[in-house]
Amino acid sequence: MVSRNADNDQVVGFLCSTLTTADLVTEESMSTHEPEGKTICLHSVCVAPHARKQGIATELLKAWIQRLKQVNETNSFKKYNRIAILSRPGLVAFYENVGFRKLGVSKVVHGPEPWIDCILEL
Known part of the structure; x- marks a missing residue:
């Protein structure tokens, strides 16, 4: 899904996701897509630097x-x-604001900072 600037139709934000048969984001689900999966792994919420802090990510x-x-x-x-999703600790409140629930520190490790598992039941 993308968000476009109303004035010039330029893409200012997008989401990237895959499906998995697991209940949470796993190391494997970060690089595969399982079409039969019922869990959507949200990998990225990206907004162009010049368009940040305007509520675009929230609305998207x-x-x-x-x-x-x-x-x-x-x-x-x-x-x-x-x-x-896997969230950085500083972004958990952002995701909770749109309905996600924090589960705790993820088993997935990428770099020195822990990732936090969050889910939104559909």
Whole structure:
């Protein structure tokens, strides 16, 4: 999903995700896509530097989450169970603000700083 500048149609933000059969983001799910998965791994929420601190990431996430809920409602079966993310500790409050729940320190290790598992049940 992308967010575009209304004036010039330039992309100012985007989300990147894959599906997994696991309940959380794992080392393996960071580099694979399992089409039959019911957990959406949100890998990136990116906003252009000049467009940050304007609520774009929040609105992009809210619109995306709403779209996923609509997909679940319009199918005869629940297509997606949850969205899972790995968050830096300083961004947990941002994700909680749009509905995610903090689970704790992730088993996934990338660099010296811990990652935090967060989920949003759909």
